[in-house]
Amino acid sequence: IPITLEEAFNGCEKEIKITRSELCPTCKGSKSKPGSNPETCKVCGGTGQIKEVSNTFLGQMVNVRPCRECGGTGKIITDPCDECHGRGSVRKTKTIKIEIPEGVDEGNHLRVSGEGNNGDKEGLEGDLIVTVHVKKHKQFTREGDHLYLEKQISFPQAALGDVLSIPTIEGKEVEFKVTPGTQSETVYKLRGQGMNSVRHSSRGNLYVKVVVVVPKKLSSKQKNLLKEFAEISGDEIQHVEKGLFDRVKDAMK
Numbered sequence: 001i002p003i004t005l006e007e008a009f010n011g012c013e014k015e016i017k018i019t020r021s022e023l024c025p026t027c028k029g030s031k032s033k034p035g036s037n038p039e040t041c042k043v044c045g046g047t048g049q050i051k052e053v054s055n056t057f058l059g060q061m062v063n064v065r066p067c068r069e070c071g072g073t074g075k076i077i078t079d080p081c082d083e084c085h086g087r088g089s090v091r092k093t094k095t096i097k098i099e100i101p102e103g104v105d106e107g108n109h110l111r112v113s114g115e116g117n118n119g120d121k122e123g124l125e126g127d128l129i130v131t132v133h134v135k136k137h138k139q140f141t142r143e144g145d146h147l148y149l150e151k152q153i154s155f156p157q158a159a160l161g162d163v164l165s166i167p168t169i170e171g172k173e174v175e176f177k178v179t180p181g182t183q184s185e186t187v188y189k190l191r192g193q194g195m196n197s198v199r200h201s202s203r204g205n206l207y208v209k210v211v212v213v214v215p216k217k218l219s220s221k222q223k224n225l226l227k228e229f230a231e232i233s234g235d236e237i238q239h240v241e242k243g244l245f246d247r248v249k250d251a252m253k
């Protein structure tokens with residue numbers, strides 16, 4: 001079942017359609033037309049087994065194998081059920097509701113008891129095993145119970161510090177402080193803002209990586225201020241014109 005990361009966080013209910021074999025409602029798995037009874041197999045005498053005795057130099061060897069005539073059941077269906085043609089089961093398509101618990105992860109298996117194929121007796125239904133596929137999220141990446149997010153900030157934000165608002169997986173916003181003098185690629189840990197867990201009651205963490213972005217275009221005022229900034233900092237900056245190749249690259253962006 002494909003689900004979104006939000007659905008994996010909150011848990012959800014999904015409906016799926018499956019085709020499975022069910023006990024034939026007409027003969028209830030007996031394979032015979034109602035009212036008729038199967039005959040005892042003449043080949044094995046109803047035991048379902050064939051014994052073969054052979055004489056070897058070690059003495060008598062008894063070999064037991066299932067009877068081919070009756071398929072090991074000891075009975076021959078003489079009047080097969082019309083609905084299942086003597087198979088005892090029929091193929092049916094059914095819609096099944098699946099409860100997906102909060103915190104499920106990619107590839108997790110869920111067992112829905114009794115919703116699988118039926119063998120050939122009442123009460124012998126198998127289980128339905130569902131594999132969860134969590135779709136990729138636009139913002140968050142996930143590792144176990146932890147979530148990861150990238151947030152772009154400007155050089156002044158990194159240098160002066162700032163208070164940022166970050167989206168959470170439950171659709172809320174949390175604030176966190178970027179400390180003055182933060183370097184690009186610094187990772188902040190927001191405890192308990194990650195995924196719910198299927199194993200424990202506490203939530204994972206949200207890790208926010210701040211990336212300092214250099215502006216691609218500057219106004220002349222911005223340029224002058226930056227030049228002044230560089231001068232005060234003691235940086236000697238050579239004047240560079242954008243070449244033709246750079247301008248073509250910019251135009252293609």
Ligand SMILES: [Zn+2]
Nearest residue numbers: 024027081084
């Ligand atoms: Zn039947």
Ligand SMILES: [Zn+2]
Nearest residue numbers: 041044067070
């Ligand atoms: Zn037989």
